[in-house]
Amino acid sequence: AQSVAQPEDQVNVAEGNPLTVKCTYSVSGNPYLFWYVQYPNRGLQFLLKYITGDNLVKGSYGFEAEFNKSQTSFHLKKPSALVSDSALYFCAVRDSGYGQNFVFGPGTRLSVLP
Amino acid sequence: ETGVTQSPTHLIKTRGQQVTLRCSSQSGHNTVSWYQQALGQGPQFIFQYYREEENGRGNFPPRFSGLQFPNYSSELNVNALELDDSALYLCASSTGTGVRSRRADTQYFGPGTRLTVL
Numbered sequence: 001a002q003s004v005a006q007p008e009d010q011v012n013v014a015e016g017n018p019l020t021v022k023c024t025y026s027v028s029g030n031p032y033l034f035w036y037v038q039y040p041n042r043g044l045q046f047l048l049k050y051i052t053g054d055n056l057v058k059g060s061y062g063f064e065a066e067f068n069k070s071q072t073s074f075h076l077k078k079p080s081a082l083v084s085d086s087a088l089y090f091c092a093v094r095d096s097g098y099g100q101n102f103v104f105g106p107g108t109r110l111s112v113l114p
Numbered sequence: 115e116t117g118v119t120q121s122p123t124h125l126i127k128t129r130g131q132q133v134t135l136r137c138s139s140q141s142g143h144n145t146v147s148w149y150q151q152a153l154g155q156g157p158q159f160i161f162q163y164y165r166e167e168e169n170g171r172g173n174f175p176p177r178f179s180g181l182q183f184p185n186y187s188s189e190l191n192v193n194a195l196e197l198d199d200s201a202l203y204l205c206a207s208s209t210g211t212g213v214r215s216r217r218a219d220t221q222y223f224g225p226g227t228r229l230t231v232l
Contacts, residue, residue: 004156036223041225041228042225043120043224043225044157044204045223046220090156090157101147102147102221104157104158107155
């Protein structure tokens with residue numbers, strides 16, 4: 001069975017500082033990994049995904065994520081946080097061997113302080 | 115913004131009633147997935163439709179049912195509503211090739227329907 005853990009409910013960072021939102025996963029096969037962001041009263045917006053190849057994936061709004069197979073992690077990063085990055089972030093995994101349904105983590109609330 | 119739309123935006127029902135939620139997929143997408151997002155939690159997969167056929171189902175009872183139409187829009191129906199059904203219901207569309215797909219197609223989400231069951 002697939003599963004995703006986001007070990008931090010809340011991450012606080014000062015504007016201009018680098019940010020990291022952590023994600024670890026478990027799948028039986030090769031993973032497809034995704035990050036989404038959710039603003040209040042809105043749906044989920046796609047940020048980036050890892051399928052195969054380069055372990056560092058670049059996405060929207062200056063975000064990037066690093067895939068680490070040995071640690072089964074896919075942490076989201078940004079070199080310089082903006083106040084407008086404050087939102088709820090979800091990591092999701094899909095097993096490459098079955099269907100298309102995603103398993104989402106519980107989410108991490110990011111607060112960027114001015 | 116994605117091209118996925120959902121209606122209605124908000125809905126209030128009482129326990130035991132039935133509800134229908136609607137989703138229009140993004141142009142060019144043939145697959146629709148439905149998710150339930152309870153307050154403070156991540157989205158939970160309900161089911162997926164590919165070319166009008168159910169293509170996978172999560173751990174939800176049969177009173178959760180769906181349809182996909184020839185234009186790839188979709189409906190989620192919930193019968194005999196319970197208080198715990200109160201949640202944000204999200205629709206996501208994607209391209210796909212069915213249950214044995216090994217592609218990593220991105221799912222694009224609509225804004226959701228907020229259902230409150232009293």
